[in-house]
Amino acid sequence: MDAFVSRKRRRSPPLPTNEEAVAIPESTEETSEESTDFKLAILSSLHPDVDQGSLLETLLLSDGFVETASQYLSERKYASPRKKQAIGTGYQASISSFGIKSGGDGTPRRIRPLTRKGQTLHLYTPEDIEAHTPCSIIHNFLPSEHADALLRELMEESPTFFRAKFKLFDRVVQSPHTFAMYVDSESEQELHKTEYVYDGHYFKDVRRTLPEMLKASTKVEAAVNAEVKRRIRDFYPGGKKLPFQSPHDWKPNASFVNAYDGASESVGWHSDMLNYIGPRAIIGSLSLGVAREFRVRKVVAREDRNMDPKTPDKKSDDQRADEEGQIAIHLPHNSLLVMHAEMQEEWKHSIAPAKAIDPHPIAGNMRINVTYRCYKDDLNAKLIPKCRCDGMSTVLRCLQKKKETRGRYIWMCYTNYQPDKEGCSFFQYADFDDDGNPPWSKDYKKPTKLEDLPD
Numbered sequence: 324m325d326a327f328v329s330r331k332r333r334r335s336p337p338l339p340t341n342e343e344a345v346a347i348p349e350s351t352e353e354t355s356e357e358s359t360d361f362k363l364a365i366l367s368s369l370h371p372d373v374d375q376g377s378l379l380e381t382l383l384l385s386d387g388f389v390e391t392a393s394q395y396l397s398e399r400k401y402a403s404p405r406k407k408q409a410i411g412t413g414y415q416a417s418i419s420s421f422g423i424k425s426g427g428d429g430t431p432r433r434i435r436p437l438t439r440k441g442q443t444l445h446l447y448t449p450e451d452i453e454a455h456t457p458c459s460i461i462h463n464f465l466p467s468e469h470a471d472a473l474l475r476e477l478m479e480e481s482p483t484f485f486r487a488k489f490k491l492f493d494r495v496v497q498s499p500h501t502f503a504m505y506v507d508s509e510s511e512q513e514l515h516k517t518e519y520v521y522d523g524h525y526f527k528d529v530r531r532t533l534p535e536m537l538k539a540s541t542k543v544e545a546a547v548n549a550e551v552k553r554r555i556r557d558f559y560p561g562g563k564k565l566p567f568q569s570p571h572d573w574k575p576n577a578s579f580v581n582a583y584d585g586a587s588e589s590v591g592w593h594s595d596m597l598n599y600i601g602p603r604a605i606i607g608s609l610s611l612g613v614a615r616e617f618r619v620r621k622v623v624a625r626e627d628r629n630m631d632p633k634t635p636d637k638k639s640d641d642q643r644a645d646e647e648g649q650i651a652i653h654l655p656h657n658s659l660l661v662m663h664a665e666m667q668e669e670w671k672h673s674i675a676p677a678k679a680i681d682p683h684p685i686a687g688n689m690r691i692n693v694t695y696r697c698y699k700d701d702l703n704a705k706l707i708p709k710c711r712c713d714g715m716s717t718v719l720r721c722l723q724k725k726k727e728t729r730g731r732y733i734w735m736c737y738t739n740y741q742p743d744k745e746g747c748s749f750f751q752y753a754d755f756d757d758d759g760n761p762p763w764s765k766d767y768k769k770p771t772k773l774e775d776l777p778d
């Protein structure tokens with residue numbers, strides 16, 4: 324099997340499919356694993372020199388139609404596995420090099436996830452990543468001396484990074500990687516230490532952005548803004564920004580730096596806290612040192628999984644990822660990943676533990692990641708709703724699991740996540756205008772009511 328598709332055999336019949344989660348259309352919904360194997364056998368006999376991974380990938384991209392897949396394979400626009408070219412540390416016959424594009428006629432392209440149950444689809448090229456995930460990537464982002472200087476600066480800091488403790492059900496667990504938080508000004512530093520709540524507590528160790536980080540930040544800002552504009556133009560309906568997305572340029576003023584020391588260090592499935600960065604947030608994520616896999620998967624509502632919405636969801640994120648399929652984006656040294664506006668609300672991400680890693684000449688076994696973020700003045704910790712736990716600020720979440728409330732934002736108590744504290748049950752729907760401004764913002768535009776519209 325090719326390096327970029329791994330596949331587990333299903334033991335039970337396939338789950339009913341849904342258009343967001345899988346690529347195989349309704350017409351092939353009832354087909355069993357055996358019939359996929361049968362289709363692969365036909366394709367294999369027609370194209371004996373193409374490896375199984377490429378056959379399967381082409382079959383998926385052809386919506387399960389053998390004839391279409393065979394036609395693409397006959398045209399042979401893809402890189403033959405025997406002539407694979409190295410991209411970073413991995414290998415890939417690019418999906419787009421198969422000559423199949425998500426749009427291509429000037430109309431906005433839809434993100435079309437290709438994941439299937441039990442699969443990890445590995446993506447390496449910028450074209451594949453932006454076509455099938457809510458992210459875009461720029462390889463070799465900084466001049467190489469600058470990337471190395473930034474890596475050295477952060478390697479020096481990393482022994483003093485912090486390992487978070489949090490509550491998982493009734494157990495206290497330690498985060499499987501270390502991190503530190505940096506802000507760009509002294510006033511923000513003071514405010515963060517005393518006002519901003521993370522995972523139910525205040526961080527006392529908020530640092531000032533270091534010189535190389537600051538230098539990189541200006542370049543990240545320009546690149547992210549250009550990528551966001553391109554994303555809106557080429558991918559979003561009508562070439563318009565998403566509802567709740569800010570119309571203004573993105574300006575980073577804070578960052579989390581994560582350190583993964585060795586193959587087993589990781590971060591579990593999550594989406595990032597929106598409290599201070601607002602709805603439809605953008606994040607610029609710079610990877611340095613050892614190349615690792617960044618995994619993404621789309622959140623699927625329970626009804627779409629044919630689950631009774633009232634039944635508690637007992638499956639872990641890892642089980643879900645395995646069931647629904649996931650995409651692995653390979654992040655080599657000096658790559659900038661832009662997480663676009665649809666990412667945090669609709670997708671989850673993780674850094675998976677690796678089986679093996681290629682040591683980096685400067686970083687050894689370490690991967691360093693800087694996530695540049697834009698903390699919004701109007702979502703300052705003093706302004707957002709507080710819960711009943713000692714005046715702690717609440718967390719902003721976007722509901723995803725049930726269809727009837729899907730996409731609604733809520734403010735809720737976050738203290739429950741802290742090892743030694745029980746939270747309150749505070750919960751309140753959160754209101755934002757089309758540009759993502761909260762009602763207390765001077766820029767907030769009240770939505771026009773139907774009866775107020777001119778005849």
Ligand SMILES: O=C(O)CCC(=O)C(=O)O
Nearest residue numbers: 579581595617674692694
């Ligand atoms: O290390 C990464 O690439 C991702 C880190 C991350 O998800 C986070 O800081 O929220």
Ligand SMILES: [Fe+2]
Nearest residue numbers: 593594595672
């Ligand atoms: Fe994250």
